[in-house]
Amino acid sequence: MVWETVIGLEVHVQLDTKSKLFSGSSTTFGAEPNTQAGIYDLAMPGTLPVFNEAVLRMAVKFGLAIDAEIGRRSVFDRKNYFYPDLPKGYQVTQLAFPTVGKGSLQITLEDGSEKVIGITRAHIEEDAGKSLHEDFQGLTGIDLNRAGTALLEIVSEPELRNAKEAVAYLKKLHAIILYLGISDGNMAQGSMRCDANVSVRQLGAKEFGTRTEIKNINSFRFVERAINHEVQRQIEIIEDGGRIIQETRLYDADKDETRSMRSKEVANDYRYFPEPDLLPVVIDEAYIEAVRAELPELPNAKRARFVNQYGLSEYDAGVLASSRVMGNFYEEVVKICGDAKLSANWVTVDLQGLLNKSDLDISQSPVSAARLGALIGRIKDQTISSKIAKTVFEAMLGNEQSVDEIIESQGLKQVTDSGAIEKLVDEVIAANPEQVAQYRAGKEKVFAFFIGQAMKVSKGKANPDQLNALLLQKLKG
């Protein structure tokens, strides 16, 4: 039987505000427990929420970036449940009238093709506190610093068809959020958290299968693994004649498995009702246009510009535009060295390879754009060959010297003196009479042998173009 996977993602993004959604408490990460939990966050009687304007602006900004309908009138609701990390006994969220309505996101698949994924909605809501279960003599410790921090929950349509698409979607969302500067997007610290709704059905079936919701996925890699694992689990159950139970499952990265969470309440019985402590939020056109004016160039627009302005391939442009920092880094390199294509190769291949190897982000690059630009500049003006440049690049890592200093001190400068190259060519020809005879007898493949020999003798420093020309001339006799 052929199975089709259906995935929808719910992504919670912690908005990068100084104060909380409805109170003036600080949101700094990593503060001492409960030092950022004031009277409203603790649900003290008589305290009232006041809506943070920055949250509204960020939500609208996101909405505009995904071409969504902006809710001209959004309404907050109470979602009621009891848990100690939620002092009020309800979470303030938006149910029927979210700030961001239907939009879409374009993702790039592995084969380079594009797919548009619908976004159902994005609503503003409060985060909960944290529960710590260790070391308290059988009790649970509650830290409410995070309680009341602003979240944007972004809900996709069930239009993702495999784990790789889900990852591509999540990465694109991540890139847009960083481009917009509305969150630090740090998954390890929980600034971006992903729940996945997963179901399987026979290929061609109209109805969706029963879905499960996987919670607690906190890295791109785990999203792929958790979904693949869950899909496999569901297929096995159905093929063995079983049925999928609609439930919430937790992904355990250490064991690479999902397991059922004890369902504590009747599912989805949150008794929503409009939050009486907050009035409807009304947004006018002027506000929306003011926010639109703040929008930066977004990934797709940047990619298109890179293709047009620098003549890059769609692929290279896509890689370079995948993050704002990466795009800026690349453009700085180009500005310094003046060669867009060479810069693209160095940033996407050599530098990216180095970053991947050391598990670093471009923002933590051990080689600055200025130094990389200087290095490429020396390839362009033929001071060094591309091959030697890789040696210089390696040397730059453990070394604060300038590119020119490294080239100078290690004697890596390319030999462009035609007299010196001619001497070199003569030497190589004299030392290999047998190959010379072969070449002259028509075996032209031997030419590569001479290039190799000459490069070896010059330690890679001979200018390849000059060497080629001279060798050709001399061999022809």
Next chain:
Amino acid sequence: MALEKSDVEKIAHLARLHIDATEAQEVANRISSILDLIDQMQSVETRNVAPLAHPFDAVQRLRPDVVTEKNEREYLQKIAPSVQKGLYLVPKVIE
């Protein structure tokens, strides 16, 4: 629309309200009469009336994104039944 005693018990559980068995039937009757009133309201034609989210005819005021609260942990934790290392302690909850 009539509410069963079991409905009342379920809602009371969700809201963490204690209603004993003798009270439950009485509460069911009272809520049912409210629902009867709502049934009556349902019959009114409201197709052209915008839903009302709040009885006040006003819109939400916004505040600038500024930290105005100070750390008052020591003061606030004085009334907590149990505190350790700055954390509020509660009976164990585990998923």
